[in-house]
Amino acid sequence: MTRRLFPLFFLLAAGPLAAADFTPLDRLAAKRLLSPESHRQATIVALWSSDCNYCKKNLKLLSSLAKSNNKLRVITVAAEPESAQLWPLLKPYALGGPRYAYGSDNPEAIAYAIDAKWGGELPRTFLFDGRGGKEVVAGVISTATVEKATGLRF
Amino acid sequence: MRADIKTFAGHALARSLVLGLGLFATLGFAADAMPGMAKGARPELGTSAVFAPDGSLLVAARQGEHVMIYRSADEGKTWSAPSAVNAQPEAISADGENRPKIAFAADGGLLVSWTHPFPKPNTGSVRLARSADGQRFSPPLTVHQDTAIITHRFESMLTLPDNRVILAWIDKRDLESAKASKTAYRGAAIYAAISTDGGRSFQPEYKLADHSCECCRVTSAIDRDGAPLFMWRHVYAPNERDHAITRLKPDGTAESVQRATFDRWKVDGCPHHGPSLVVDEKGVRHAVWFNQKDGEGRVFYGRLEISGKNEIAGQRTIGGPRAAHADIVAAGGKLAIAWKEFDGERTQLRAMVSADGGHSFTDIALASTDGASDQARVIRRKDQLFTFWRTEKEGFRLFPLP
Numbered sequence: 330m331t332r333r334l335f336p337l338f339f340l341l342a343a344g345p346l347a348a349a350d351f352t353p354l355d356r357l358a359a360k361r362l363l364s365p366e367s368h369r370q371a372t373i374v375a376l377w378s379s380d381c382n383y384c385k386k387n388l389k390l391l392s393s394l395a396k397s398n399n400k401l402r403v404i405t406v407a408a409e410p411e412s413a414q415l416w417p418l419l420k421p422y423a424l425g426g427p428r429y430a431y432g433s434d435n436p437e438a439i440a441y442a443i444d445a446k447w448g449g450e451l452p453r454t455f456l457f458d459g460r461g462g463k464e465v466v467a468g469v470i471s472t473a474t475v476e477k478a479t480g481l482r483f
Numbered sequence: 484m485r486a487d488i489k490t491f492a493g494h495a496l497a498r499s500l501v502l503g504l505g506l507f508a509t510l511g512f513a514a515d516a517m518p519g520m521a522k523g524a525r526p527e528l529g530t531s532a533v534f535a536p537d538g539s540l541l542v543a544a545r546q547g548e549h550v551m552i553y554r555s556a557d558e559g560k561t562w563s564a565p566s567a568v569n570a571q572p573e574a575i576s577a578d579g580e581n582r583p584k585i586a587f588a589a590d591g592g593l594l595v596s597w598t599h600p601f602p603k604p605n606t607g608s609v610r611l612a613r614s615a616d617g618q619r620f621s622p623p624l625t626v627h628q629d630t631a632i633i634t635h636r637f638e639s640m641l642t643l644p645d646n647r648v649i650l651a652w653i654d655k656r657d658l659e660s661a662k663a664s665k666t667a668y669r670g671a672a673i674y675a676a677i678s679t680d681g682g683r684s685f686q687p688e689y690k691l692a693d694h695s696c697e698c699c700r701v702t703s704a705i706d707r708d709g710a711p712l713f714m715w716r717h718v719y720a721p722n723e724r725d726h727a728i729t730r731l732k733p734d735g736t737a738e739s740v741q742r743a744t745f746d747r748w749k750v751d752g753c754p755h756h757g758p759s760l761v762v763d764e765k766g767v768r769h770a771v772w773f774n775q776k777d778g779e780g781r782v783f784y785g786r787l788e789i790s791g792k793n794e795i796a797g798q799r800t801i802g803g804p805r806a807a808h809a810d811i812v813a814a815g816g817k818l819a820i821a822w823k824e825f826d827g828e829r830t831q832l833r834a835m836v837s838a839d840g841g842h843s844f845t846d847i848a849l850a851s852t853d854g855a856s857d858q859a860r861v862i863r864r865k866d867q868l869f870t871f872w873r874t875e876k877e878g879f880r881l882f883p884l885p
Contacts, residue, residue, distance in 0.1 A: 382753070386751075410525045432521055432522060435825075435853060436523075438828075445804075445805075448780030468750040
């Protein structure tokens with residue numbers, strides 16, 4: 330049984346890295362993803378959605394920052410379930426990090442686990458310095474904000 | 484008149500997950516490995532409800548590529564088989580901020596409006612279908628003449644006693660022109676189209692205001708003298724997402740656009756929270772809206788009296804820190820507000836009723852769900868007030884309010 334399930338597990342875990350699929354997020358996974366203890370390097374968790382134009386600005390900036398400094402890891406979370414339109418929107422930014430979309434859990438429970446103070450506005454960005462520090466930014470971010478929060482230079 | 488997992492179980496799997504997580508943790512990817520979660524489907528639960536003149540409850544909701552009408556003659560206990568509004572299938576927006584709307588024209592015609600999204604993100608057209616007998620609908624028409632593949636979305640439908648029907652929506656034609664000429668333009672615009680024949684045809688659309696927010700529902704009401712009112716989230720320079728309100732003159736043009744809230748939420752982002760407005764029998768405008776004030780996002784209630792002091796009479800918070808998407812209605816000397824609020828485990832449906840014009844309220848806990856849910860809607864049947872709520876697990880539910 331165990332032997333048969335191992336490949337299944339790796340298939341699930343490798344999902345965001347291997348294919349266009351988005352890993353579905355539930356409340357427990359969201360809580361873990363947004364915990365500073367989960368990030369041992371400078372990491373940005375960027376929330377976006379298909380109907381958020383301001384999110385494109387952030388994704389574009391993060392794409393260029395990740396290219397100029399490979400110590401920055403960018404994880405994206407689509408604040409909506411996976412659909413055919415998500416990947417074409419995200420693909421142009423060529424962000425190599427894991428990508429998530431809302432799973433079948435109550436969307437409000439997922440949002441609460443991500444950030445109990447989040448009212449749903451997008452974009453929302455969580456910046457981790459990899460040493461336990463965490464900053465939250467609502468709206469459009471700047472290079473200076475990312476440098477200050479992560480300790481990296483671009 | 485207002486329209487408004489599957490999870491695998493077993494020790495073996497648990498062991499393999501623990502082992503797997505351990506491996507990933509040592510690689511520094513603990514947060515990235517999230518096994519055993521189910522993919523979600525977009526729960527498009529956005530639904531509107533209205534009472535028909537005969538007292539039955541009508542609900543407009545998306546089912547695939549159709550807007551369907553559901554009917555209940557017993558306050559939501561039983562429902563008739565649904566009937567399709569649009570005979571030809573088409574894409575239909577039905578998230579909470581952008582849902583099908585349902586209303587009766589003064590001549591008794593049943594009207595259903597919706598946003599038809601195009602394949603390109605953030606684009607669509609505003610559609611409307613009319614039924615003379617409440618059963619068979621005319622083919623839907625697009626209420627605007629502009630055929631560009633841009634935003635014409637988030638419509639609000641207002642029906643007036645003189646058989647006029649006004650739809651107002653978020654429109655990006657001015658933003659697109661500004662982009663083409665490489666000039667700056669804040670937000671989007673509000674456009675409107677008027678029908679003088681109960682929604683059978685519409686006059687060419689026109690602009691009500693520049694610089695609306697881009698993705699929040701628009702609300703409407705009838706002022707004490709019968710003038711149409713529209714209210715929406717606006718973008719005040721440089722990026723304050725407060726609300727604006729306008730009254731329409733008899734010819735439909737905007738009388739003036741006034742700032743309606745003063746919370747000064749500065750954000751370059753999409754709030755996804757639109758306001759709700761009602762005018763009571765005494766002519767007092769009551770509104771509920773979401774804003775961040777002093778760094779905290781809250782739902783607010785207030786009376787939009789024109790005082791010139793940049794203050795909202797009676798402004799107070801509604802519910803707790805997770806309250807969201809409130810709706811407001813007035814009838815029979817009462818005012819009712821309903822909203823939803825996640826409590827850390829479940830989504831609660833709550834309401835408040837005031838019998839003194841919004842000066843004091845009684846709180847009521849109505850229901851809860853542990854799945855996805857639509858926004859709460861408050862509706863009236865003559866002088867009776869109700870909350871209507873659609874949830875993924877429980878379906879349509881109607882709650883009479885005291």
